[in-house]
Amino acid sequence: MLNKSEVKYIQSLSQKKFRDEEGVYLAEGPKIVGEALTARRLEVKKIYALQEWLGLNEELCKNVDCEAVAGFELEKISQLKTPNQVLAIVAQPGVEHFKFKTDRPGIILDGIQDPGNLGTIIRIADWFGVHQVICSKDCADAYNSKVVQATMGSIFRVKLLYTDLESWMDAHKELAFYGAALNGAPLKNRPAISNGLVVIGNESKGIRPEVMNRLTERITIEKWGDAESLNAAVATGIILSHLRG
Numbered sequence: 702m703l704n705k706s707e708v709k710y711i712q713s714l715s716q717k718k719f720r721d722e723e724g725v726y727l728a729e730g731p732k733i734v735g736e737a738l739t740a741r742r743l744e745v746k747k748i749y750a751l752q753e754w755l756g757l758n759e760e761l762c763k764n765v766d767c768e769a770v771a772g773f774e775l776e777k778i779s780q781l782k783t784p785n786q787v788l789a790i791v792a793q794p795g796v797e798h799f800k801f802k803t804d805r806p807g808i809i810l811d812g813i814q815d816p817g818n819l820g821t822i823i824r825i826a827d828w829f830g831v832h833q834v835i836c837s838k839d840c841a842d843a844y845n846s847k848v849v850q851a852t853m854g855s856i857f858r859v860k861l862l863y864t865d866l867e868s869w870m871d872a873h874k875e876l877a878f879y880g881a882a883l884n885g886a887p888l889k890n891r892p893a894i895s896n897g898l899v900v901i902g903n904e905s906k907g908i909r910p911e912v913m914n915r916l917t918e919r920i921t922i923e924k925w926g927d928a929e930s931l932n933a934a935v936a937t938g939i940i941l942s943h944l945r946g
Contacts (some may be wrong), residue, residue, distance in 0.1 A: 703749075703774050711749075711778040715830070716763055717842045724793050726844035730785040736854030737791050743857055748904065749778060750787035780846040793844060799862040803876060804896055806945070807833035811866060811912050812903035816841045820851020821934035822901070827855035830943040835898070836863045837912075870915045877917040879944070880908050881936055885919030894944045901940075904933050 711727070713719040721725050725746055728737050737745050738761050748767040755762065755769055775784045801807065808826055811847075813819050819841045826834055841848060843861050844937065852888075862869075864943075870878060877897035900916060904907030922931065922939050929937070 703768075703770060703778070705819060708774075708777050711788075711790070715780050715846065715866040717845070720793070720842075720844050724781060724795075725790050725844055725875045726793055726849065728789045728791050728849055729779060729781055729787065729846070730850070731877070733849065733852075733854050734787045734789045736857050737789055738762065738765065740857035743794065745890060746790040746792055748789045749775065749788060751775065754786040781850070794860070795913050796862065799860050800837075801833055801862075801873070803835065803873075804892055806831050806896055807835060807935070809835045809866060809870075809878065809898050809900040809912075810840050811837050811900060811908050813840045813901065814861065814905065815904055815933075816845050817849035817851050818904060818932065819843060820848040820856075822937050823852045823859050823861075825934060825938045825941060827852075827859050827924040829945045831899075831941060831945070832859050834859055834861050835866065835869060837866045838863055868895040870912070878915060879940075880913060880916040880919050881940060882908065882913070882916075882919040882921060883930075885921035886921050888922050888940060888943050889916070890918055891944065893946050899937070899940055899944065901933055901937050 714725065714727050728734055734748065737743060745765055748762060748765055749770045750767065751772065752769045755767055775788065779788055808831055810822065815821065823834065823904055826832065840863065843856065878900055879897060880900040881902065900908055900912065920940065922936060
């Protein structure tokens with residue numbers, strides 16, 4: 702039986718302040734927790750799960766602190782509208798774990814503020830084998846439960862760094878930065894890349910001028926219809942599909 706202080710602690714992790722103080726976040730559901738358990742670079746601190754789930758995952762849960770909980774207890778600690786069998790407390794990887802590999806591609810996100818968009822972009826990046834994502838400090842928190850759920854486990858494979866983009870780009874002038882812009886060169890004319898970074902801007906405002914001025918090249922997804930713009934995650938998928946081809 703979970704005690705009140707334990708329930709309160711887990712519930713507090715819905716807030717960024719407490720996640721950052723504790724250096725942990727929550728992952729929920731069989732799919733995502735399973736991904737967490739098989740990711741070597743991440744540490745699963747504790748698992749709370751229905752006995753049925755624990756019984757089916759004995760091998761996967763070896764050497765992990767697990768506690769069986771009743772359905773009503775899982776409801777108390779879950780951040781989902783419909784709790785899904787298992788919840789894990791996972792350690793956040795520290796900044797020291799992020800070492801950008803210049804011979805591989807990456808993504809820069811400038812002001813992506815919708816949790817669903819950020820989570821989907823992380824999932825898309827993982828699909829295309831892009832495992833380095835640089836986020837501006839005003840991007841949504843990657844360890845928000847909505848982001849974690851939207852990644853469908855990709856957050857355990859994609860390395861993230863929150864930083865001042867202008868300073869980071871200035872410190873890496875040897876890299877190529879390809880920014881999604883409405884007035885850029887047609888994407889279809891750009892050859893595939895094996896390194897460099899794709900820059901995706903804010904959902905409504907696009908890339909900030911300070912970041913835009915540091916781009917190596919502006920690229921545009923040509924349109925045939927009348928839509929004003931594309932969803933940031935959709936644009937990321939289209940660009941990566943071409944540049945990783």
